[in-house]
Amino acid sequence: MTDSALIEAARDFNRFYTNFLGVLNKAYLDTPFTLTDARVLFEIGSHKGISATTLASDLQLDPAYLSRILKRFRAEDLIETKADDSDRRSQIIHVTDKGQLQFQEFGRRSNAQLAERFETLADGEPQSVVGAMQTIRSLLDPKAKSPAPIIRAHRPGDIGWIVQSQAKAYTEEYGWDMRFEGLVAEVAGKFLAHFDPAMEYCWIAERNGISIGSILITNGGDGIAKLRLLYVDKAARGLGLGKTLVNECIRFAKAKGYRQISLWTNDVLHPARAIYVKAGFRLVSEERHRMFGPEENGQTWALDL
Numbered sequence: 679m680t681d682s683a684l685i686e687a688a689r690d691f692n693r694f695y696t697n698f699l700g701v702l703n704k705a706y707l708d709t710p711f712t713l714t715d716a717r718v719l720f721e722i723g724s725h726k727g728i729s730a731t732t733l734a735s736d737l738q739l740d741p742a743y744l745s746r747i748l749k750r751f752r753a754e755d756l757i758e759t760k761a762d763d764s765d766r767r768s769q770i771i772h773v774t775d776k777g778q779l780q781f782q783e784f785g786r787r788s789n790a791q792l793a794e795r796f797e798t799l800a801d802g803e804p805q806s807v808v809g810a811m812q813t814i815r816s817l818l819d820p821k822a823k824s825p826a827p828i829i830r831a832h833r834p835g836d837i838g839w840i841v842q843s844q845a846k847a848y849t850e851e852y853g854w855d856m857r858f859e860g861l862v863a864e865v866a867g868k869f870l871a872h873f874d875p876a877m878e879y880c881w882i883a884e885r886n887g888i889s890i891g892s893i894l895i896t897n898g899g900d901g902i903a904k905l906r907l908l909y910v911d912k913a914a915r916g917l918g919l920g921k922t923l924v925n926e927c928i929r930f931a932k933a934k935g936y937r938q939i940s941l942w943t944n945d946v947l948h949p950a951r952a953i954y955v956k957a958g959f960r961l962v963s964e965e966r967h968r969m970f971g972p973e974e975n976g977q978t979w980a981l982d983l
Contacts (some may be wrong), residue, residue: 698795708789714739716784718747719773722757723781727770729762755782801835805888812886827890827919829926832880837866840892844909852946853914854970861969865906869894876902877934881926883910883919890914893923895930900935903927908941908950920953928957931983939983945975954979 699713706713721733734744748771751757756777759769759973773781796804845859869880874897879982891914894906905927910920931939943950945964958977 707784707791709784709787711784711899715747718744719751719756719777720783720784721849722771727760727772729770732925733771738931740847743851751777773829805938809888825885827883827885827914827917829881829883829922836880836882836889836892837870838906839889840864840909843889843906843911844891847909847912848970853972854968858970860887862907865894869896869906879930883914883923885914891923893927895927895939898940901930901935903934903936903939905939905941908953910949915949918950921956924953924957927982928983937983941979943977943979945977951977954981956982 706716708715711719716872717737718733719740721737722728727731728739730744730748732835733939736739737744748757752759752777757771758774759771762770784979796807799807816893841863843858848854848858849856869878877897878895880890882889890911891909893908896906897905898904905924908920908923909939910923928939939959940962941954942958943954959981962978962980964975964977967974
């Protein structure tokens, strides 16, 4: 049986979030419409055409209640209906030009409301809020699908995130000490201090505005590119993201005329090593060390291009 304290905590959050969104206000987003009105118009506006039956099912609304809303929308010239070509007994609902403008206005006001709230938060906190929202939906909605990650170039603040995320992850998962954080900070700092955009690159994987992966290519000289700091957050593992990031490095190195890619890793990092092997890297050398506390087996791998 679920702990009653958990139930009460969930109910308390529901009460807070209802007030946060102004759901109970008769005038939603300072408009003459209720939240239900806005949801109905949003669904119609998001589709090129939708039937009343589908609309009632998707929004879980009583058909009679929905019918009254639609009747009012027609009177206000927000929607129009046309015969369904596949079923003449059915009507397909579309927004009018006026309805489209109102639909867009809802979006603008909602965005402004959230932007105003987010601006009161510290750096990184909006991302934490959205991440928590995504977690709630993924756990409670079986039909929820996380959007595919995007891969982009680094921006100000990303290198700091790389140091923080990797130091935290490897300390928790492998028991490495703060000397590892020092090494990551050193590599990342040199990348920024001597960054050559013509021959070097940093890729950041992002989902819902939250960074979930990274990798660097630096110029090692003599035609050798160095693959550095491959990382995939544990919340994003199993998506093939590590392989995608490594492939981006290989593609970039070939395009820039490098003759070889070299990397250093540890044999305890099994998922990363598996990616390197599949990409064609060969083991060049290995040595035991205690650079980060526990005894590890460091390895140098290379890929001839």
